[in-house]
Amino acid sequence: MSSYTKYTPSTEARTELHDRLSLTGAEISINNLPAGGCVPFVHAHKENEEIYYILSGKGSAVIEDEAVELSKGDWLMIPPASRRQLYASKEEGISYICIQVKSGSLSAYTAEDAIAY
Amino acid sequence: MSSYTKYTPSTEARTELHDRLSLTGAEISINNLPAGGCVPFVHAHKENEEIYYILSGKGSAVIEDEAVELSKGDWLMIPPASRRQLYASKEEGISYICIQVKSGSLSAYTAEDAIAY
Numbered sequence: 001m002s003s004y005t006k007y008t009p010s011t012e013a014r015t016e017l018h019d020r021l022s023l024t025g026a027e028i029s030i031n032n033l034p035a036g037g038c039v040p041f042v043h044a045h046k047e048n049e050e051i052y053y054i055l056s057g058k059g060s061a062v063i064e065d066e067a068v069e070l071s072k073g074d075w076l077m078i079p080p081a082s083r084r085q086l087y088a089s090k091e092e093g094i095s096y097i098c099i100q101v102k103s104g105s106l107s108a109y110t111a112e113d114a115i116a117y
Numbered sequence: 118m119s120s121y122t123k124y125t126p127s128t129e130a131r132t133e134l135h136d137r138l139s140l141t142g143a144e145i146s147i148n149n150l151p152a153g154g155c156v157p158f159v160h161a162h163k164e165n166e167e168i169y170y171i172l173s174g175k176g177s178a179v180i181e182d183e184a185v186e187l188s189k190g191d192w193l194m195i196p197p198a199s200r201r202q203l204y205a206s207k208e209e210g211i212s213y214i215c216i217q218v219k220s221g222s223l224s225a226y227t228a229e230d231a232i233a234y
Contacts, residue, residue, distance in 0.1 A: 003181040003199040007192045018226065021194040025166050025218030026143065027226035042234040047224060049142050064120040075124045077138040082120040083234055101142030105222035109135065109144035109165060117159040117200055
């Protein structure tokens with residue numbers, strides 16, 4: 001296996017990194033919704049928790065019928081079963097990262113998982 | 118379980134999200150290295166792949182003795198066993214996200230894992 005993989009996305013509406021980076025523990029997408037736009041469906045997940053990070057702009061997530069305001073710098077975790085839909089604000093688009101990971105899959109992390117040299 | 122968790126980090130040197138967001142499939146840190154700074158050790162991981170996203174600035178990752186230049190917008194995946202050390206450039210600091218996930222843990226994702234409503 002290569003010692004690393006690297007990729008620099010363009011500004012497409014959606015860029016998916018799983019295959020481009022040879023990810024095995026996550027799928028990551030970079031998403032750009034224009035002002036007034038939204039992900040055109042409500043969804044939940046079978047196994048994966050989703051972690052969102054807002055890169056720029058403004059919008060909201062409607063989660064189980066509750067609207068959560070989002071702006072640059074916010075982080076949001078949504079467990080698998082919560083129904084969700086993402087919206088840009090009417091005045092301004094929103095750009096965000098969405099990280100999918102299998103719920104409960106992390107065993108150890110940081111110092112506990114590290115090998116120091 | 119709550120239907121979501123949300124957090125907005127400050128600009129500390131390092132912010133860890135696992136406990137703040139109740140993550141179960143990842144640890145995520147937001148890191149700010151000043152110009153000329155570096156993570157003060159070389160490390161690898163036992164089980165976790167690391168995914169880096171550069172938020173701003175410039176620097177490099179030295180991975181198995183190879184220097185990989187990094188700047189805003191770059192994504193990098195490092196498998197568990199690769200020895201790595203992160204540096205800011207001499208002229209400019211670097212801010213980045215580091216996502217730790219268990220290598221091989223993702224079973225299905227996106228359409229295959231989704232429940233549409």
